[in-house]
Amino acid sequence: MASDVQIRLMDIPDIDGVLDVEHDSFPTPWTREAFYNEITKNQYAYYLVAVDGEKVIGYCGLWVIVDSSHITNIAVHSSMRREGIGEALLHGSMEMARMLGAERISLEVRVSNEPAQAMYRKFGFENGGIRKQYYTDNQEDALVMWVKL
Numbered sequence: 562m563a564s565d566v567q568i569r570l571m572d573i574p575d576i577d578g579v580l581d582v583e584h585d586s587f588p589t590p591w592t593r594e595a596f597y598n599e600i601t602k603n604q605y606a607y608y609l610v611a612v613d614g615e616k617v618i619g620y621c622g623l624w625v626i627v628d629s630s631h632i633t634n635i636a637v638h639s640s641m642r643r644e645g646i647g648e649a650l651l652h653g654s655m656e657m658a659r660m661l662g663a664e665r666i667s668l669e670v671r672v673s674n675e676p677a678q679a680m681y682r683k684f685g686f687e688n689g690g691i692r693k694q695y696y697t698d699n700q701e702d703a704l705v706m707w708v709k710l
Contacts, residue, residue: 566646568653571600571608571620578617579610586636588698599633607661609653611637611646621650623658623666630663630710635677647677651684659710666710669695669703681706 571579576596583590599606605626611619619637623630632654637646658666669692670677686706695703 566611566613566618566644566649568609568611568649571610573597573600575610575612575617575620576600578612579608579620582617582620582636582638583634585638587634589696591634606633607654607657609650609657611650613641619646619650621654623654625658625661625663628662628664630658630661630666632666632668635668647680648683651680655684655708655710664710665707667705667707669705671696672702672704678704678706681708684708 576593579596580590580593583596596608599622600608603624605624607623607625609621609623610617618641619635621635622633624633632651635647635650635654637644637650655666667689668681668686670681672691685708687708689705689707692703692705694700
């Protein structure tokens with residue numbers, strides 16, 4: 562990862578940059594309101610951003626509820642992928658979950674997204690099941706993955 566990229570907590574001014582990454586990464590992107598509500602109203606949500614200078618180049622959302630945590634989404638702008646930014650965001654989220662008392666973390670990933678699955682496996686995630694027709698854009702199944710922290 563480039564030395565000038567920093568991982569920090571997301572704040573309201575970051576939403577525009579997060580939306581750029583979101584629209585670049587997903588066929589059915591979340592809305593501005595969804596991100597705003599996550600960081601201002603959801604007591605269980607924690608969002609990290611990867612920034613290069615002032616520019617948001619990636620983000621990761623995490624929910625921590627008692628001893629369980631869940632990654633809601635993780636994305637890096639396509640122009641910055643394969644630079645270790647996704648790994649840094651995942652590592653930061655796992656550390657945050659641990660600090661907040663979570664004992665395990667889970668996520669869903671498209672069954673076709675083998676690069677993401679490989680990254681998750683590097684961090685100890687294991688297959689936990691399939692959610693049939695999970696993704697609304699094309700009815701693709703999601704692979705549920707989890708790791709004990």
